[in-house]
Amino acid sequence: MTAPPGADGVAVEGEDGVAPLGPVREVVRAPVRRPADRSGAPGREDVLRQDDYGRELLGSLMRAQLGATLSVLVPAVVLLALYPLLAVLVPDLASTQVAGVPLTLVVLGGGIYPPLVALGFWYVRRAERVERRFGELLDER
Amino acid sequence: MTAPLSVAAVVVITVATAVIGMRGMRVARTQADFLVAARQVPALLNASAISGEYLSAASFLGIAGLAMLEGLGALWYAVGYAAGYLVLLATVAAPLRRFGAYTIPDFAEGRLASPRLRRWATVMVLVICAFYLIPQFNGAGITLQATLGGPYWIGVVVLGVVVTAGIASGGMKGITVVQAFLYWVKVTAIALPAVVLVLAVSHPPLGTVGGPAPATxxxxxxxxxxxxxxxxxxxxxxxxxxxxxxxxxxxxxxxxxxxxxxxxxxxxxxxxxxxPAPDVSGATRSGSSWASPLLHLGGRPDHPLAATYGILLATVFGAMGLPHILVRFYTNRDGQAARRTTAFVLLLVSTFYLFPAVFAVLGRLEAPALYLSGRTDSVVLALPRLMVGGIGGELLAALVAAGAFAAFLSTSSGLLIAMAGALSHDIMGRGVRAFRASALVLGAAVTAAGLLVASVPINVLVGWAFAVAASSFCPLLLLGIWWPRLTRVGAMWGLALGGGTSSLAVVASLAGLGRSGWPALLLGEPAIWTVPVAFLAMVVGSLLSPRSLPPNLTDLLATMHLPERLRRPRAGMVGQR
Structure with missing residues (x-):
């Protein structure tokens, strides 16, 4: 897993809230920049500190969570936006039938829901994994 | 066409709701109990309750009616109503629960340290709930009209009295169980008749709905x-x-x-x-146009792709901004439970939305008379009796009537609780008595409004409530949770511009402005421009006012994003008092 842009020590206040759209990251890394008087892995107390280092830790968690969010929302947007667009580009779509049932009915009357629900449950797993790893990171020392 | 079985079914569902609600009443003591039912609700029960509260007259009657009238493209409403929960799940469910505020005004005040912003949010709660509540009463009127044959006002008044009395006396501890119960009533009441009707249809074949012929x-x-x-x-x-x-x-x-x-x-x-059924303002148009996957709403057929995206934008982003739904997330144990609950809501709501399409298609095939009488919104209620007949048809019709009434009861009570909570907490002074008084006043006011509303399709009205929510609370929540630089000034700009322009567009549409072309689209589906306006206003306003950042920003962000077990013991519950 390569480090995405922005993971190497950007303070939370500098973050614009929008994660890169590229390959989505799921590993929470300890930020590179650390106070000079500390060593070893970050601990639970660090994240609760109101200093730059605590903010950095929190920022890395938020970016990881935002990555999980985008990893389901981008496919969802594509899924929803694509079919209307296809209908404009391919006007025959309206009269297409699948086994005697209009294609639109197959898609809008049922077919579109299973992928949406699957994305939902997949997101829950990913978000919980992000939190678990973040917790392990803090508990390690 | 008096139908004793249907009347009995509506009475049974109303009494059952009242009884289950009353059992909860004994435990309802403090205002916190009224508002969030003590936070000890298991995930599937909670998901059923959220779904029960969410599936309104628009879902139960409106989607089938609108899809029958305007074509299958209207099913995008249902898709958007469901997909809204995916967005809610992936963006706000856990952080909002962790933040610990009961309501959106609580969140606004707690996150941005501004009592003034809180009052603005309260006003938006009242506006959105009112836009949403009135079509529920409209639906109740239609339902009792269709099953009893009596005047429209009976259903409106019955719903108003039951809901207002229930909330003024019971509060939400009862309502959580009631809402969960009503979800299962609704899903049964739409799924069972749909299956029976599909088995009953023999002629003409399903495929003809996409053919060139008009409804016949x-x-x-x-x-x-x-x-x-x-x-x-x-x-x-x-x-x-x-x-x-x-x-x-x-x-x-x-x-x-x-x-x-x-x-x-x-x-x-x-x-x-x-x-062939005679044409009424294009409603019975050819099958291939009816089967188009784009939304062709009556007054605005000119820009179907933009119209479709407009509805998707409103519904997908509006779900998280509905005041009555957000309150429910605080009945989850923690952020993780909030996520799991929301995923189950997505599943339960999606399951329900498999069925309205069945009624829309069968309605076009079997009941074209509804086009001529202008009663397509009652297609779900009318089909069982029309297609099955005899005692079987009566039983199914009774089941559907019960489900419809369940839809009005659950959504209306959720909305009224949210409105009464906002009004009593922020305007009339806190406490249980203020809450009860607010519920009575608002219940009476909305019942009166329900008597006056013209017969606009239910879904169009509800779509407007979503558009306003998507243009006001959605950016507030998304930016408040994920963008550290949001300030109270920016939030106010966004609420004023997004909420204001979308509300005005809705009022203009209701007043009959913009009947064709782009004006019709931009006023009738404001979300397509008011959502970007709201986001832009919040971002620009925040960037121009960096000094109004809340002083304890890091603490606030940590409260929303850290898992509970990593938090300081005292963190959390921000804005509760």
């Missing part, structure tokens, strides 16, 4: 025109009936020649089997 009467059909109606006939058809057509009295056979005809209110005409 499969058997000789009596059509009663409740309002004066302009119909267009393609080829001459001989009807029999009583009333007035083209200004001349009719008694007996009449040949309708190709062209337009004006049918006076109260006229009854009998159409022979096999005739």
């Amino acid at each position: 009467f499969t058997h000789a059909t009596d059509v009663r025109f409740p309002d004066a109606t302009r119909v267009t006939v393609d080829r001459a058809v001989t009807v029999t009936g009583t009333g007035t057509v083209d200004g001349r009295p009719v008694r007996g056979p009449l040949v309708l020649r190709p062209g337009g005809h004006t049918v006076a209110a109260g006229t009854s005409l009998r159409f022979p089997a096999g005739t």
